[in-house]
Amino acid sequence: MKKTIYSLLLLCTIMSSLNAQVLKRKYSNGFRYQILTAEIKQEKSFNGDQGVFVEGVVPNSTSESAGIKEGDIIVEINGTPIADVSTFTSPPLSEITVGNSVAYKVWRNKAFVQLRTTAKAKVSKTKQGIHYEYGEIKTSFGYLRTLLSKPVNASGKLPAILFIQGNMCESVIELPEKDPYEQFCNEMTLQGCAVMRIDKPGAGDSEGKFTTCDQMTFNQELEQFQTGLESLMKNKTIDSKKIYLFGHSMGGMITPILASTNPAVKGAMVYGTLTTNFGSYYPEIINRSLLQSGNSPDVALEYKNYTKEVITAIFDENKTPQQIIKDKPEYDPVLQQVFGWNEKDNTIIYRSLAFNRELNKIDPKKYWEKVTCPILIIYGTSDFEAIDKEYATAMLGWTNAKNAKHSKAIILEGTDHAFALVGSMEEGIKLKHSGNYAQIMQDKFNPLLVTKTAEWLASF
Incomplete structure (x- = not known):
């Protein structure tokens, strides 16, 4: 009888919380x-x-x-x-x-x-050993959906990780069970941490009336995660002295900014991120990927130089892609193939020109030098989209020496940008361009990412 009453009270609490929220569950296309x-x-x-x-x-x-x-x-x-x-x-x-x-x-x-x-509602998540809480945060550009996962049998206040996803605009909440992000967040929860994810505007249940992910600015994205961090700090079920950041890819550019401006952050982790501003990074990645794909050095260098010229025009000369093509029509295929330029939405690499211009002004080293908490730098040796192995180690020297003994670089052999075990970098690039990669990155998730991350969290 007591158990029944408790269950009813818990159900009423959950329903009251959902009814009090501004965001409604979006429909499921299915x-x-x-x-x-x-x-x-x-x-x-x-x-x-x-x-x-x-x-x-x-x-x-x-x-x-x-x-x-x-x-x-x-x-x-x-x-x-x-x-x-x-x-x-x-x-x-x-x-x-x-x-x-x-x-x-x-x-x-x-x-x-x-x-x-x-329209039918999207099905809410369920997984053995995990309790999911659908919440929301209010930003200057609308309400955004949050998902906080907690281990079911935990007692007391929980350590928490704010998960900061990469550049893409898809939902990080409405994911299949074997998606790499889903696997990482769930497995870290089962290790004893609460994990918060936030959907960008227009993704999942998040509002898209005032802006959408592909049109938002970098500063708005920074606001999104700052607001999420503040909500974690205020959450009475979370240990405010044990809040960590985990930034993947472009999310690793936001991580040092938040860590350097929020002294309460206990640790900052990044995987597959950048060590320079975007304009310096992108030509090198284009060159590397073309070489690893079997193109000649001359072809790779040619496209690297094209990429540099376009970056100079967009970021330094403040030109639009339309203006670049008007001046140099031969750059139309470069903008479309290398930068993914979408003329209809006026986006490059899936994001607005405003976003990319603000991003390009970010020098990650400047922020890492201000970080005082321990850091964990993770690099997969088959991650052609990220920093080199040497830079992963070098980043440790950028941060405040106060916590140097707890900071660490981890190298995951044969692991690519999506946490998948793919063999060598050359093999990984071939798999990336195969028709089976979506399945491969779900089936080949590297469990060492979770093991090594959890070990580091427990070390201080």
Whole structure:
């Protein structure tokens, strides 16, 4: 009887918390998809330029209730053409919530089909040994969804990690169980830490009315994680003297800024990050990746120099891609292939020009030199997108000597940017460009990342 009463009280508390929140759970499309290829279009006799190919449908999802089937091509949702993945993370589709009407325009059996249903909520996470708390933070650009995972059997106040993801705009909360981010956050929780994730604007349940991830500035992203850190410090279930940061990739640029300006942070960890500003980093990565992919030194150097010229034009001369192409039309393919320039959204490498210009002003070394807490630098030897092994060790010398004895560099052999065991760097690049990489990075997660991180946290 007492157990029943306790369960009812816990349920009431959870429901009260959810009802008090501004953010509603967004709807679940519930289909796995891939971008259209020429082969798919030919097989399906589809002549359109926009849409996504449905590889599978999730049971009890919005798309299943509408009648979406594997093999369909979804062309529009609520009248919005599906151009690419950003269509799902940008208004108006990113603003659909539970109970809204959803209409699909689908290409099936060489004809268009119209399907309708009512939006269903995304399924909340469950995993044995972990309790998930859906929360929110208020920023100057809207409310953002947070997820705090806690070990079920923990007692007392918990140490906590603020997870700071990389450059991409997808949700870090609405992830499949074997996604590398999901595996890392869950496994660190099972090691005894609370772990907080935050979705960027327009991703997951986060608002995208005032800005979206691809249009936000770097300073806004910095505000997002500063606000998340402050909410952890105020959380009565968290030990405010044991709060750590973990930054992956571009998140490793934010980590030293937060660690240097928040003395309460007990430790700062980064994986696969930068040691220079973006403008110095990117040409080197292009050169390295081309060489490792089997291109000649002359070709790699040529593209490295093209990249430098574009970076100078964008960051130093404040030119737009349109202005660059007007002056030098031959740079159009460079902007599209090397910088992923999207003319419609005016983004490069998935983010706004404002974001990239602010990012380029960040010298990570300047901030690391101000960090007084212990640091953990992690480098995978097959991570061609990140710093070199030598720099990982050199970064230790940048920080305040006060905590040098607790700072450490860890080298994970054969591990790539997505925490996957892929063999050599050359093998990793080949796998990255194979059609199986999405599955590989889920199946080949390196457990040593969790083991070594947990050992370091327990060492001081």
